[in-house]
Amino acid sequence: MPLLPVRAETSVLRIGLTPVFLDDQLSFLTRWRLWLERRLKRPVAFVQRGNYREVLDLVRGGKIDFAWVCGYPYVRYRHELRLVAVPLWRGRPYYQSYIIVPADDGHSSSLPDLRGKVFSYSDPDSNSGYLYPQYRLTTLGENPTTFFSRNFFTWGHRKVVEAVGVGLADGGAVDGYVWETLAETHPALTRSTRVIERSPEFGHPPFVARPDMPAVELQRFRAVLVDMPADAEGAELLHLLRLDGFVAGAPALFDGIARMAAKVRST
């Protein structure tokens, strides 16, 4: 018993991050990493990749220990991945998808108005930035692949806001939590866009663990995340993320996303 944890604890804990989050804040990530190292008493490394797919492959293959991913890939690999924690945003483990248009577009009031336009998604493995608008068009009886004249991926929610803001795209789908956070931290960016639709609430993108993660370690990491608000610096870090904390969360939180995925896949 004493031997194993020692070896386990000296090895680096690897946490995957996706560009869905504000992954360009290197100074913030350094602080968070050091904080986690102190709490976990072992080295921590953040692993960043250009899209969801790569991070998912890493965590599914056990190359990394934990990953902060979107609800959509989680529901797709629910049988493999293990739910660790769900962020609390505005006190609840939910968020929305926003459909945005350029601020100078005074006509469009809903997604159907964007027929034949150029549309920007964030990532094909994103719930809010891809699955939801696909689902929405499907329910309207539209074919998502032909509804827009052109569409492209920016591989990041923030970049969707930029693409729509400069007019490169006539509309885009973005994580509501990211948009609201940007509205606070980079108001000039969001001011050039206008939200025309807000989706129903979905489970907030969760932390997941690799399939073979020992329960003890999973529990320990979850405890650290959940206890963040209790610690002064933890609370400050959470504030920088504009989150209120983490809860263990139940897989059922993501049932809505699972239903949408099933619907889109079937059409």
Add this chain to the structure above:
Amino acid sequence: MIVLADLSLRWKIPLRVMGAVLGTALAVTAALVTREYDEMRQNLDAHGKSLARVLANTLVTPVLHDDIWRAYEILQSARDPTAIAPELQADVVLVTDADFNVFVSTRPKEFPIGSSPASRGGVYGRLRAALVKTKATEQQVIEPADSVHYFVMSPLVADGVALGHVILGYSKISFVPRFIGLVGQAAFVTLLVLVLILPFSWFWARRTGEPLVALADAMRRVPGDLEVARLADLPKSGDEIGQLGNAFRRMVGELKHKQELEDQMLVTERLAAVGRMTAGIAHEINNPLGGMLTAIKTYQRHGAGDPLANQTLSLLERGLTQIRHTVAALLVETKLQDRPFEPADIDDLLILVEAEARARSVTVVTESPLQRALPLPATLLRQILLNLLLNAIAAADEGGRVRLGINSGDGMLRFSVCNDGKHIPDEQMAYLFEPFVSGREKGYGLGLWVVYQIVQQLNGGLSVDSEPGCTTFSAEIPYVEN
């Protein structure tokens, strides 16, 4: 134009030099600016082409993968909002597909994805036409006159297939501040050079013009004021202006000489005329005069008796005798047979004038190296010298000096008599040797006339030089040695 043509060389030469200097400066500045402009344009073209090439190479993958956002990010990364050379900053970058539709651009609102820039008409339509004409692999620079942009176009080629074009639009206007800066800089340097050069040029040009101006000034005085013209400060260099100055001085000298000769000739001719007339009149008077005197003498000798008649005839005789003397004085005639002039004659003359000199307390000084007798009529020479000495003593100041100088040589007797009295006014000079012209109250004014006539008859020359404090009569008389 007439005003310009009439301008003095004093101003014309400096102004022309200034003009030449300014013209040169402007030409050099213009040449420099043109060169800089060309260089700037070449730099810009080279920069644009190289940027377009790099973008075209980088954009091949995003275009092939239809990755609009990646392409947009590449275009954005090529922009430098804090560029120190704003003219090197493309104003607009377009990436078009093979059908000349917008794939992506730095101005998505103006060039929406999928739209054709040619549909905006104008310049972009012509860009398309230009693209159609050229080879698919060539870069092009197009500068439409009616556009605020000029364009660098580079094809997007993958494996020999044209996927589209990268079009960089550079603002012509952003070029202007740099150009103005360039012109300003050149103008400043030119101005600095001018400030240094202009005073020198002005000074030098003035110096070049001055001799000509002086020459012109001197020429204006010809022929009226020859003396001033002769003394003018003319250039003395060896160049053409100097030669001109020398020629002018020569000309003025000759003119003056000629004028003097003419004046002298005039006097001589007049004196000769007066002489001829006097001689004629004297002869005409002398003939009846001789008869009248003979008649009176005959009467006095034979028919005397009437005291009134004797008294009257005696009065007539005295009057006629005076006339005869006067006429004789006018009729100066050389006696060919005379004894030679000897040094002792000078001593006699001094004795003869001694009384007169003493009366006026005038000192008479003689400088006479004459050692021997000269073959010249002594009586006439004595008369000349006596007249001149008496005149000089009379003209000398009270207690003044009279100097007599005599020498001979080379068949020429030269003598001069000078006194320190008042000088003879210019207006009297011309008539000095005419009969009955006198500077004094006493005398008939025949002394100098006689002197002149004798010197003339001896083929000599007589001249006067009168300045305040020194009036000199000089004579030269030739003689032939036996």
